[in-house]
Amino acid sequence: MRAPGLALRSLLPFLLGLPALLALQGSLSDFWASVLITAGVNVILAVSLNVVNGFTGQFSIGHAGFMAVGAYTAAKITLAAAGWAPAGLPPRLADGAVFLLALLAGMVTAALAGLLVGMPSLRLRGDYLAIVTLGFNEIIRVIIENTAFLGRATGLSGLPRRTTFAWAWMGVIATVVMARRLLGSTHGRALLAIREDEVAAEAMGVDTTGYKVKAFVVSSAFAGLAGGLLVHLIQLCTPRTFTFVKSIEVVVMVVLGGLGSVTGSAVAAFGLTLALEGLREVQEYRMVAYSLLLIVLMLTRPTGLFGTREAWDWLPRLPWRRRPEEGA
Template sequence: MEKNNKDVKTENIASSEKNHDEHSKKDKETKNSRWNDLNYFNKLNVKNYVATFLLIIVFYFVLSFTFNPNDPFSYTKGIYINILIYVLFSVSLNITVGLMGQLNLGQAGFIAIGGYSAAFISKILVQYNLPPFLQLIIVSLFGGLVAAVFGFLVGGSTLRLRGDYLAIITLAFGEIIKYIIQNLDFLGGATGLSNIPTLLSFSNTYFIVVISIIVIAMAMTSRKGKEVLSIREDEIAAENIGIKLNRVKLYGFALSAFFAGIGGSLFAHNVGILTPDKFGFLFSIEILVMVVLGGLGSITGAIVAAVILTLLNEKLRDVSQFRYLVYAIILISLMIFRPKGIFGTKEFTFAGTKKRIKRIRDYKNNKNEN
């Protein structure tokens, strides 16, 4: 009996050891498979980055061949530069309105601050004969930083406000900035700041705007960007999980104002003269329409909507008095047929495009079979 019990015990121990070895092997296999999947996705990301870089370069050369680069009065080149500037305006406003969920109607004020600051410094730097691209980068960064300081101050003064109250405060800020500039003689007053160096070319505008959008996209996909998105989804839940709302809101307002200031610098060096009446309430609404049309929270949508509406403005130049009527019709149609905008909260990705193409093919194949 004792021998039989010992034999049973040894068999149980051996079977438990075998089971333990089998479980450990399975765990290792699952870990290895997960690690392989992770490496696979990393390879896909590298491919996406390379494809995006090549697409940016190819797109640049394709656009460059559509106009004469030696012609300073090229109409096509002027349209492209305007589109790029308004793309940066739209994407910068999308940070606060779309991604952070805070209604900001004072974006024209930040653009004015960045534009006037950069233009004022640019007129001083003319005597040093710097290369145009270097001078444009220096003054654009300066204009962006000055606008970011005001964005930080506006964000700090509206931390406890949201919704309509926040919209009223930001609207008031934009109007205050406009009337302050009108009464500053060293900025040209009501007549405007003139003789601004026209430093823009298609090449430097294109790469400044593209780099700015890449930085915004990277910032919004970082940990800080996820905190910004959490505020849009639910402020109470975000605060309960330990996110410091005040700090994140200040970050969002400052980042949005910084890139609006860079856009204002490009705008100033494109037109050559700045007048305060350009940066009124309607200018902020015009940019807001682009964000809403593209989809609140979609950087791709903001870009596409800015291109569409800038081209539409150019087509309506002869009947400019009906421009806002067309805007109203577009918005009403959008709210009826696609309330979330063109892209909604989604972004254009290569993986998503492949999936859509595959769905279309599967749908066509199923239809043919039936």
């Protein structure tokens, strides 16, 4: 009976979420739709970065680099398929299929980039990853700016606007379900063990490097998804969108929400996006505020808002909910 239950728990959010999102989509004004899509993209970024920085206890600060890989892949595919209309298929469905394919392709290429970056740097301790990902972020930018195929510094423009509220938040659901399912699995337990004590985990037979690389690849894939969604909202794909300012923004969200808490990073990402929307006039102080926030948080409350707890830990325990094992 376990397998169908698990499958149901993984699929149910999508089945319930899609009609709800589509219903909500109709009642949103253009402004709120675009704000909420941005918020959704940031939630995807924060939750996926949390898999590496929170669950595994490594520290990546180049999430925007993987975003760029996914975004350019997806953008190239939707641009190539722009005039494509198969007979017998309604155009909206064909567009949707192409977009889904583009997003998935973006996830695959971002995951490959993650493998390339993670393999050498994750064999060592966490701080190497930080500097390698920061470097990777810059290198991706240099490569894009030197490649005519990717439009050099001006980037790719004229992308179709495909990201709707429902698309973005289905991505959020996928990311959150991934993170939840991962945390409850053997893989997730291995990641937590690595975070708590790498030497002990290795002594208990956990393949530390293998699990770290897997976590990093999964996280990069979802960064690629976020990139694909973002460029089909702003209809423009330039290297300037994916500088390390973006990476640090995501790091701040994760740290503020609490390293290791899915709901924490989601809430922080959502809240920060809305706050930034309200503070558009003081854009130039944004990075200074972020860095001060990081330092002050580390000095006074390094656990962030939620620590490693989840929102549902505070819910009253329902009779049919099994108590999760202690120490999760």
